[in-house]
Amino acid sequence: MIRKRLEELSFEALLQLGARNDLDVDPDIEREELIEALVDTITEIRRERDARTNAPGKIEQMKFVVRYDDVNPKIPGPSDDLTIPEEYSTTRIALMLRDPQWAYTYWDLAAGKRAEYEHSDRFDGLYLRVLQLEDDRDEELQISDSFEIPVTLADSCWYIHLPRQNAPYRIQLIGKNYHRRELLAVSNRVRSPRISLAANGDPLSERERRVLALCGLEFLDVNVPFDAGLDRIFRL
Amino acid sequence: MLQAHLPLVRHPEYDRFLEERWFFEALSETYLPLLRELRTLEREQVPFRLAMSFSPTLSFMLTDDFLLDRYRAHLERSLHLAERELDRTADSLPFRRNVEMYQNLLEQNLVDLDDIYGGNILRGFDYFSKKGWIEMLATSATHAFLPNYRNYPEIVRAQIELGIDQFHAAFGTAATGFWLPECGYYEGLDDILVRMGVEYTVGASHSVLLGSRVPRNGLYAPVRTRAGLAVFPRDAYTAQWVWSSEHGYPADPSYREFYRDIGHDLPLDYIGPFVQDGEVRIDTGFKYYAITGDTDDKMPYEPDRARERVREHARDFLERQTAHTERLKREIEAEPVIMSPYDAELFGHWWFEGPQWIGDLFRVAQEMCENGDSCITMTTPAAYLRGGDTLQVLEPGYSSWGSRGYGEVWLDGSNDWIYRHTHMAIERMGELIARFPSETGLKKRALDQAAREVLLSQASDWPFILNAQTVVPYARRRIKEHLHNFTRIYEELSRGNVGTEWLTTLEKKTPIFPNLDYTVLRLHASDTMRRVLI
Numbered sequence: 001m002i003r004k005r006l007e008e009l010s011f012e013a014l015l016q017l018g019a020r021n022d023l024d025v026d027p028d029i030e031r032e033e034l035i036e037a038l039v040d041t042i043t044e045i046r047r048e049r050d051a052r053t054n055a056p057g058k059i060e061q062m063k064f065v066v067r068y069d070d071v072n073p074k075i076p077g078p079s080d081d082l083t084i085p086e087e088y089s090t091t092r093i094a095l096m097l098r099d100p101q102w103a104y105t106y107w108d109l110a111a112g113k114r115a116e117y118e119h120s121d122r123f124d125g126l127y128l129r130v131l132q133l134e135d136d137r138d139e140e141l142q143i144s145d146s147f148e149i150p151v152t153l154a155d156s157c158w159y160i161h162l163p164r165q166n167a168p169y170r171i172q173l174i175g176k177n178y179h180r181r182e183l184l185a186v187s188n189r190v191r192s193p194r195i196s197l198a199a200n201g202d203p204l205s206e207r208e209r210r211v212l213a214l215c216g217l218e219f220l221d222v223n224v225p226f227d228a229g230l231d232r233i234f235r236l
Numbered sequence: 237m238l239q240a241h242l243p244l245v246r247h248p249e250y251d252r253f254l255e256e257r258w259f260f261e262a263l264s265e266t267y268l269p270l271l272r273e274l275r276t277l278e279r280e281q282v283p284f285r286l287a288m289s290f291s292p293t294l295s296f297m298l299t300d301d302f303l304l305d306r307y308r309a310h311l312e313r314s315l316h317l318a319e320r321e322l323d324r325t326a327d328s329l330p331f332r333r334n335v336e337m338y339q340n341l342l343e344q345n346l347v348d349l350d351d352i353y354g355g356n357i358l359r360g361f362d363y364f365s366k367k368g369w370i371e372m373l374a375t376s377a378t379h380a381f382l383p384n385y386r387n388y389p390e391i392v393r394a395q396i397e398l399g400i401d402q403f404h405a406a407f408g409t410a411a412t413g414f415w416l417p418e419c420g421y422y423e424g425l426d427d428i429l430v431r432m433g434v435e436y437t438v439g440a441s442h443s444v445l446l447g448s449r450v451p452r453n454g455l456y457a458p459v460r461t462r463a464g465l466a467v468f469p470r471d472a473y474t475a476q477w478v479w480s481s482e483h484g485y486p487a488d489p490s491y492r493e494f495y496r497d498i499g500h501d502l503p504l505d506y507i508g509p510f511v512q513d514g515e516v517r518i519d520t521g522f523k524y525y526a527i528t529g530d531t532d533d534k535m536p537y538e539p540d541r542a543r544e545r546v547r548e549h550a551r552d553f554l555e556r557q558t559a560h561t562e563r564l565k566r567e568i569e570a571e572p573v574i575m576s577p578y579d580a581e582l583f584g585h586w587w588f589e590g591p592q593w594i595g596d597l598f599r600v601a602q603e604m605c606e607n608g609d610s611c612i613t614m615t616t617p618a619a620y621l622r623g624g625d626t627l628q629v630l631e632p633g634y635s636s637w638g639s640r641g642y643g644e645v646w647l648d649g650s651n652d653w654i655y656r657h658t659h660m661a662i663e664r665m666g667e668l669i670a671r672f673p674s675e676t677g678l679k680k681r682a683l684d685q686a687a688r689e690v691l692l693s694q695a696s697d698w699p700f701i702l703n704a705q706t707v708v709p710y711a712r713r714r715i716k717e718h719l720h721n722f723t724r725i726y727e728e729l730s731r732g733n734v735g736t737e738w739l740t741t742l743e744k745k746t747p748i749f750p751n752l753d754y755t756v757l758r759l760h761a762s763d764t765m766r767r768v769l770i
Binding site: 005059060063083088094098100102106108188191207211214 | 255258262383384442445450452453454471472500504519564567578579633634635638640641642644647648652655656657660697701704705707716717
């Protein structure tokens with residue numbers, strides 16, 4: 001159906017679609033060749049989209065389908081002419097959980113501090129210090145481990161790999177200027193979620209294994225600790 | 237359990253607006269057909285039990301005269317198309333039968349909406365709710381993915397409180413259950429829900445499976461958090477049987493094909509008046525083919541054949557459940573509880589025959605019970621909890637029903653930019669409330685609208701669409717529009733110069749939450765990230 005719909009578009013519309021899909025189009029490209037390239041590109045985009053979407057996601061997508069955007073060069077509706085602030089003149093850093101392995105952090109720098117760093121000839125960059133904490137209830141920062149990620153003044157967000165599951169984390173935004181480390185902001189605290197069963201490390205009982213084997217784990221991205229013996233159940 | 241939700245899409249500034257069709261299609265293909273199916277069950281004296289939630293944005297749209305008038309006009313246009321299609325397909329019986337089917341559905345929808353429900357179909361669901369056959373749940377105000385706002389407990393509280401208030405306004409009763417948008421849960425959310433009077437919710441499979449301890453009954457019994465919230469974990473199998481677009485029931489070759497629509501198949505000089513601006517091909521709702529298989533050569537849709545498959549699939553579902561229940565009974569301590577939550581719009585919109593399948597579930601269940609084959613009890617969460625079973629105490633973890641079970645759908649490279657701004661809007665709203673704690677008149681109107689814009693910017697639908705890469709320009713526009721409106725109000729209030737005309741336009745465009753009091757978004761200093769010690 002993709003080809004059929006593309007075939008009824010004008011050459012100009014096909015070129016528009018190509019541009020929208022980042023297709024590197026030869027200026028002398030023939031219509032048929034362009035359609036062929038678009039079919040491949042759109043099919044690949046759809047395949048990728050399907051691969052990263054689970055069943056509820058696919059159904060939810062259907063709620064919002066009234067046209068086939070990827071084969072439709074004309075997008076009616078309001079233009080994207082509204083502006084929102086690009087940054088906020090306040091110094092802050094926030095940490096958001098994405099999944100057991102990754103968190104997302106974004107930060108802002110107050111205009112004065114940004115200007116100070118921009119004009120300093122001794123400015124040695126910004127750093128994200130990722131803190132793994134001992135306890136997530138304690139207000140004090142009892143650090144069990146940490147590592148640093150260098151970022152630049154042009155950066156304002158980063159994805160952080162969390163080395164441990166079920167552990168509390170915070171992030172410090174640090175500026176290095178005149179060989180001094182300035183603590184600019186500290187994020188909120190997050191606890192990385194669990195990804196494995198039997199979180200406390202105890203082995204699963206025989207009964208627990210049998211029950212869990214009936215829970216459809218094959219449909220869920222859940223780490224099954226093999227030392228707990230679930231692999232044997234799956235083989236059965 | 238069915239959760240019905242659509243984001244607020246309402247554009248009086250345009251004569252016709254494409255994305256309003258999300259609402260029209262859901263009304264035509266899901267909500268009204270589902271009500272017809274439930275009425276049929278009632279006439280047939282087939283007992284049924286369902287749990288349902290209607291998001292406040294959808295509830296608002298279902299009772300909004302402006303959108304309903306547009307829906308009526310949409311139905312009239314579709315009926316006009318049906319008349320033309322009857323002529324066009326006069327010599328092709330299989331297609332003509334399909335046209336007649338759509339014509340009949342469209343006419344029924346018009347009659348049902350106005351003659352039966354007086355322009356408010358929530359009355360239909362409320363009728364069954366009052367009979368005790370549907371258990372209604374509340375959900376959050378604008379369908380925010382709450383884990384992404386966990387740093388702002390007062391916003392989470394406001395989303396929940398407004399959702400509960402809206403539920404009360406729509407159904408005149410208090411909700412004991414609360415549907416968490418996208419099953420989004422995080423540690424501590426239970427405290428807020430319990431303080432709002434919520435007794436139970438539904439969790440993603442991950443929430444309980446990877447909770448603070450191994451769930452002794454797996455996913456087949458609710459658990460209780462220390463705060464006292466009952467959490468029913470979602471069953472992975474029933475999800476897969478019904479949801480899967482490759483292997484689930486909706487993929488059966490006899491069922492109606494979703495993607496083949498005459499809006500895309502027929503020449504523009506014919507279909508032009510029924511698509512966008514006469515030239516942009518869109519779905520018209522007239523789909524004449526069966527899924528057939530993995531081929532572009534589709535067979536004409538045969539409703540009678542599909543009807544038979546619906547019944548077979550309902551029986552298959554129940555037989556699988558029975559077999560699974562028998563296996564579970566050998567291993568777990570209590571009677572297994574299978575929680576099967578679905579997006580309501582799956583049934584009818586995506587899976588055309590879905591409402592019939594729901595009806596047949598109850599019909600076949602009754603037959604199986606009467607024949608002594610097996611007897612699965614259809615129940616609802618509150619009804620189950622009234623049984624008084626002791627629940628295992630377990631703290632569910634951060635989770636969602638999105639891809640891979642956590643938050644990557646609502647936080648990835650396509651949509652992460654949103655949160656810097658929505659979070660700042662929350663902080664600035666807190667600042668406004670601190671500066672204007674008890675305003676009246678124009679300032680209060682501006683502050684209420686600011687609160688409205690903050691809440692609307694948090695809808696999970698926009699990051700979802702950005703992640704799915706479907707109607708990206710519209711989703712981006714909507715987020716920016718709410719943030720832009722908020723920022724302008726924030727700046728105008730800061731200058732002491734609020735534009736009345738512009739404010740009135742905004743109020744008319746988004747008249748949702750008419751009784752919203754901006755102070756509901758009050759932030760306690762302790763709740764903001766700024767308190768964090770440096």
